[in-house]
Amino acid sequence: MTSFNPPLPAAAPTRHPSWQRLQALAAQGQLHLRELLRADASSPSPNTGRSQRLQLQAAGLRLDARHQAVTPEVLDALLELAADCQVGTQAQALCRGEPVNSTEGRAVLHPALRAGAMPNPPWGAELAQRIESELGRFLAAAERLRSGHWLGHSGQRITDVVNLGIGGSDLGPRMAVAALESLACNAPVRVHFVSNPDAWALHRVLRPLDAARTVFIVQSKTFTTQETLTLAASARRWLHGHGLQTPAQQAPHLIAVTAAPAMAAQQGYRSDHTFGFWDWVGGRYSVWSAIGLPLAIAIGAQAFREFLRGGHAMDQHFWTADAAHNMPLLMALLGIWNRNFLHCPTHLLAPYPSRLDAFTRFVQQLDMESNGKSTHLNGDAAQVSTGPIVWGGLGIDGQHAYFQLLHQGCHRVPVDFIGVEQEDTPLPLAAEHHRVVLLNLRAQALALAVGRDRADTEAELRASGLSEPQVQALWPHRRFAGNVPNSTLWLPALTPHALGALVALYEHKVFCQAAIWGINAYDQWGVELGKTLAKAMEQGPAPA
Amino acid sequence: MTSFNPPLPAAAPTRHPSWQRLQALAAQGQLHLRELLRADASSPSPNTGRSQRLQLQAAGLRLDARHQAVTPEVLDALLELAADCQVGTQAQALCRGEPVNSTEGRAVLHPALRAGAMPNPPWGAELAQRIESELGRFLAAAERLRSGHWLGHSGQRITDVVNLGIGGSDLGPRMAVAALESLACNAPVRVHFVSNPDAWALHRVLRPLDAARTVFIVQSKTFTTQETLTLAASARRWLHGHGLQTPAQQAPHLIAVTAAPAMAAQQGYRSDHTFGFWDWVGGRYSVWSAIGLPLAIAIGAQAFREFLRGGHAMDQHFWTADAAHNMPLLMALLGIWNRNFLHCPTHLLAPYPSRLDAFTRFVQQLDMESNGKSTHLNGDAAQVSTGPIVWGGLGIDGQHAYFQLLHQGCHRVPVDFIGVEQEDTPLPLAAEHHRVVLLNLRAQALALAVGRDRADTEAELRASGLSEPQVQALWPHRRFAGNVPNSTLWLPALTPHALGALVALYEHKVFCQAAIWGINAYDQWGVELGKTLAKAMEQGPAPA
CATH class of the missing domain: 3.40.50.10490 (Glucose-6-phosphate isomerase like protein; domain 1)
Structure with missing residues (x-):
């Protein structure tokens, strides 16, 4: 296998001071999102600071990550971690065709497939x-x-x-x-x-x-x-x-x-x-x-x-935007924060346009097959949690099914909401449909973030006419812890260009996380054992 | 609200000696499934003990739970927990129409819908x-x-x-x-x-x-x-x-x-x-x-x-079979073991017949909306982890997507495999299709349980002709931790009767778990806040 020159990170990121700093920040305890959002709203300089840093545009897409449980200090430490892990250098190595899939001795060049007539391709x-x-x-x-x-x-x-x-x-x-x-x-x-x-x-x-x-x-x-x-x-x-x-x-x-x-x-x-x-x-x-x-x-x-061009537009953004304004990198870092420092084992995708029903399954493979590893590139057993379990499905259907657990269960599940600004369905009432969809998306994103505390819940129950004993019996069942970190990705419309950009966005996010965790996102040896055993069973008697 | 007579468990199960015993058993550390299965195979009395106790039949369905990481001692303690939590008494209260959905003051009587002309219905x-x-x-x-x-x-x-x-x-x-x-x-x-x-x-x-x-x-x-x-x-x-x-x-x-x-x-x-x-x-x-x-x-x-009759057949089994042979109860207890003592936050459903593609989403709602709660019936904040995140999809598709993470990621994800013994597709090569499906199901269930340790991996790599340095570089990436608990449910065929029994099986499983956790499986107040906020947004300006 070719060795990298200079040698690239291939081991646990825990050795970096930025990792230690993030651990210390997480241990301090985070403010509840309710407070973070309140502070954002009353900030004297809304155009700088947390709120501003968590809203990015790239290749026509818009990311709104203000419901993520990070402070400017955390963001700084995360960016430092990305620098420590040489994410940018690793991206360049990939584009030069180096065998970054080292366990198979292969290059990884899918961005070349969508680069069109790019001048001087690496x-x-x-x-x-x-x-x-x-x-x-x-x-x-x-x-x-x-x-x-x-x-x-x-x-x-x-x-x-x-x-x-x-x-x-x-x-x-x-x-x-x-x-x-x-x-x-x-x-x-x-x-x-x-x-x-x-x-x-x-x-x-x-x-x-x-x-x-x-x-x-x-x-x-x-x-x-x-x-x-x-x-x-x-x-x-x-x-x-x-x-x-x-x-x-x-x-x-x-x-x-x-x-x-x-x-x-x-x-x-x-x-x-x-x-x-x-x-x-x-x-x-x-x-x-x-x-x-x-x-x-x-x-x-x-x-x-056009689909290829959308993917390439996101590539250009990823390769050229500085770290603080880099959408795939920011999504990756927020994921790292949620996974490694807030200890959330899963990640939910909730697209709201019904045409994106299959997008969750697609990202499930992209993310979990890439980062479902527990060995660093250097062969060490993983010393940090790697890829989360990615699950989900259409948002509004989820609201009537498993969202109950997001709101009131024992899990903290970070969410990516996905919305489309313009709809183009040839139905007379299409505008009303779209209004209902957007209203639901926005309401869920807010409800998960802010929740409803005991005092507000009691007030609501009293206002609905319940007696004080009923209020006291019921509030524990009707309060919402909130504080569920979530982001919303906005597509201008479901065009080939926007879809290409969206897919490339998740590809780069997955790449950045692997680069930080020091794992190989491009092999999939985990599929091997089942095949081997199936072959053995085919030849021998099947176990009962 | 009507109070139960005698008062039913409505608080954390941690107060029971059986819960403490299970904690102690979990702390002892479990044998790897590889060893458990080896011991099963060499047991002098294969018709008693672990292997026998983990295979049940009910209403035409067959449960094979031998790949669950439990010993006979653990099974005994789990059954004691079910007794301590009065699961049977709670099931009777439900059937008598008592308002077991206490936060809404309602009875829960869906088993009555499928009871047909049952004599003396409760x-x-x-x-x-x-x-x-x-x-x-x-x-x-x-x-x-x-x-x-x-x-x-x-x-x-x-x-x-x-x-x-x-x-x-x-x-x-x-x-x-x-x-x-x-x-x-x-x-x-x-x-x-x-x-x-x-x-x-x-x-x-x-x-x-x-x-x-x-x-x-x-x-x-x-x-x-x-x-x-x-x-x-x-x-x-x-x-x-x-x-x-x-x-x-x-x-x-x-x-x-x-x-x-x-x-x-x-x-x-x-x-x-x-x-x-x-x-x-x-x-x-x-x-x-x-x-x-x-x-x-x-x-x-x-x-x-026929579908109703299948559901009712499972009800009859649930109501009359003793605890040690009760299929919904056993599935619930194995879930409790995995969730509360092995600390697995999620649970995967992997049906192999493509006609069951939508079954995972169905159980997702059934389970997560029922048990995604964090308040005991008495109003105390949950002192134990409640319902897991249920996710998954068709097994063979999963093998080519997220199964990588099950085999080599950082998560331990218990799996329910679901298979159908007889197929009835009018295609000339249907038998070959079915053979491939069953072979894959069996191979995955085994691979996840036993894994492949370092020695076996090294041997396999040497046998494939790799040099010793290559073997040493690669084995960490190609070993399989295994020890992933899994069960397989077998339907005789995808008939209305079998499907009815399958649905009722999961309903009762969810019921048993709620009965043990001391939570209300029948309300869903978690859907409320999103609706409230949507209404508020509809009337006021929408937040950006």
């Missing part, structure tokens, strides 16, 4: 050229499908594309197609996703489809993923059962996307229907590559390039 | 009669829709039903319709669900529908739920825009399900299109009531009654 002009060439190939295929020039074996145009892939070959494009529904719902080709090898998952999608007008995209980085190959075999059997019996008949209905094109060729996929990517693209970072083909089919080549 | 024959009468009414409506006798305003038969409801008025029926897809996919009427007031959520469902053939079911216990009424107003506007302009034209297209029929009547819903339930049915326990109407439409009256 990964070199030749790689940029190869990326543009493959991008052009798969976007052309998307446009041929959309325009009806890609024909099925019997000369009919294609109406449905079914993506077969799991994990990184599913979550990214699935999330993005749903998020960009305002474009995808008018696409000339419908795009479907099947990830789970359970037969019902495939059956429910295939049932209404016409084989002569259906194309399958088989996505697998290695082209050995058992689940995806099971689905692909069944899909080909389905084509066969619908009269497409020869390889020549099936060929126009099969596309492969893989970093192992030879494997695809062996299994009979035509090279002009095979689109590639590279070993330096991790599955969870692959939506920017040919793995994004289903997205390109759903929204078109031009909008796909 | 809640009385009169109530049983009222339940059967309302059940008959809404099942008849479901059959009229299915048979085509329920006609739209222009005399056409109904092809699509859209359920408008959120939280308990959505998650239960939505989950059950998806789980019973083998029946629902052949239904003469398609059933859709819209819960989120975001306009896209409604638009995406309405877009392809024909208003003259569509019926809306508006579900709200109070018929004041802002989100649902926003959707209902928009739905009526959509009917209006498609030529159904008078109340008389709209009436055949509108059904209300509510515990406040007068509110529905006020809003113009016809009384013969209004189906009722009662204040003693909590939203998250309401799928057994008229809230289940969309399920009845999707699977038919007979299958719906």
Whole structure:
């Protein structure tokens, strides 16, 4: 393995004085968010200090982190920690193509996939050229499908594309197609996703489809993923059962996307229907590559390039903004504060636009597969808590389900709310829908932060006409501890550009946290043991 | 409020000697699951002891909890805790209709909804009669829709039903319709669900529908739920825009399900299109009531009654099986062990059949809204950790996403795996799909329990041809701590009866845990503050 020069942080961050300082600050006890917000409001200089420092803009997105339980002193110490851990230097090493995924001896270059014609790319002009060439190939295929020039074996145009892939070959494009529904719902080709090898998952999608007008995209980085190959075999059997019996008949209905094109060729996929990517693209970072083909089919080549541009705009911000105004870095540092100093084991994502329903699952993989590690890069067992458990789902649905626990349970769960400022639904009452959504988002973000103390709760109960014994019996059940740290991310609208920026924002956040924790965000050896045991069971008798 | 006679536990369970004993057992340190399983395998009496006690059958379901980190001594202490907390007595009080939801002064009687013609019901024959009468009414409506006798305003038969409801008025029926897809996919009427007031959520469902053939079911216990009424107003506007302009034209297209029929009547819903339930049915326990109407439409009256029978079969088991063989109680006690003594803050649900995709969200609400409390019934602040964060999703998809963190992250996350023994998909390769699914489930359950220690990891790396320096550099990144407690629940097949038993199983588990923690599982005051603040914001200027 190449060694870094100068050597990069690969061990526990606890050795830095900034870490010690943060521990001391946390031990002092924090003010309740109620007090922090009150102080913000009465600050003589609202344009400096806490409130100002916790509101950032980048690549069209707006972060409002004023409900985070940090003081300016904490923010300073966090920024010092980022400097101590050389987060910026590590970002540069990544872009130069150094093998930062050291346990696999690989570079990590997904930002190159969205850089377009960036001048003097740090990964070199030749790689940029190869990326543009493959991008052009798969976007052309998307446009041929959309325009009806890609024909099925019997000369009919294609109406449905079914993506077969799991994990990184599913979550990214699935999330993005749903998020960009305002474009995808008018696409000339419908795009479907099947990830789970359970037969019902495939059956429910295939049932209404016409084989002569259906194309399958088989996505697998290695082209050995058992689940995806099971689905692909069944899909080909389905084509066969619908009269497409020869390889020549099936060929126009099969596309492969893989970093192992030879494997695809062996299994009979035509090279002009095979689109590639590279070993330096991790599955969870692959939506920017040919793995994004289903997205390109759903929204078109031009909008796909807009999605890439949104991601690149966030890259530019991340690479150039100073630390104090760097949105991914600030989100990462607030996460570190919540995880390592306020000891919150989980992190909730609550998007409010229903089109972002799949975004939580996407970030769940991105974050947990990257930072769900407990070994520092130097091989030491982790001496700090690493990646949190990321969970959640649509905000308003959550309000009627698990938000009870956020408000009154035994857990402190930091929240990322996500809102969209402009909506564009073609329904007559769309404005009223949107008003209800925004009102709920804002009310929850405030309620979690400020809570309702005993005195206010008693006053409220008295005002509702309860007797004093009833008030005394009930207030403990009706008070709210509050003090739940939360941020709100605002997108101007759910456009390809804004979505690209949002995805890249979370990618960089995850990178910064790994850089501070001194872990490798780019391997995933944790998937190995289950596969090994499955293989052993397949060969031996299954344990009961 | 009625007081219990004899007074029931309403305070911290820490006062019981059994709690102290469990603390002492936990402090002793537990054997690694690897050792526990090795000892099980070499036990001279495999039919007694740990292994035997951790395998139970009930109502057709099979629980395999051998991968839980408990010894027979721990199991004994847990059972003693259940006795100390009078879990059985509390279950009886519930069935007698006592106001066990004491902060709202209400009874909790959802088991009565699925008891059919049970002899001598503890809640009385009169109530049983009222339940059967309302059940008959809404099942008849479901059959009229299915048979085509329920006609739209222009005399056409109904092809699509859209359920408008959120939280308990959505998650239960939505989950059950998806789980019973083998029946629902052949239904003469398609059933859709819209819960989120975001306009896209409604638009995406309405877009392809024909208003003259569509019926809306508006579900709200109070018929004041802002989100649902926003959707209902928009739905009526959509009917209006498609030529159904008078109340008389709209009436055949509108059904209300509510515990406040007068509110529905006020809003113009016809009384013969209004189906009722009662204040003693909590939203998250309401799928057994008229809230289940969309399920009845999707699977038919007979299958719906099978679903009820499955729930009742689990009730009978819960009420009559002795503590040591009581499946809901054992699941609850293992959860208490993991939560309070092994200090695991979260709990993962990993169903492997894709039709159970929505089951995790359903249990999330059931568990977290019930036990996300931090006040004992007597008003004391909770002195023990209460309900865990419940999260997860389909198992095989999780393997390619967040399972990395389960295997190698900093968290210990207890898992409930859920499998189905028999599959019934009409695909030629269904057996191969099912084999892959089961193999993965079993391999993950084993891998999480046993892990792979340093020696085995080094051996594996050497066997793969790595040099000794490489082995030494890599083993820390490729070992697996294991020791993750997990259980597997096996359903014989995804039938209405098995699903009913599964839902009731989790309901009783949640009940038992609340009974031990001394909290009220049946209120949800935590939803209140957000609503209050939203109302205030609606009237005043919204905070930025």
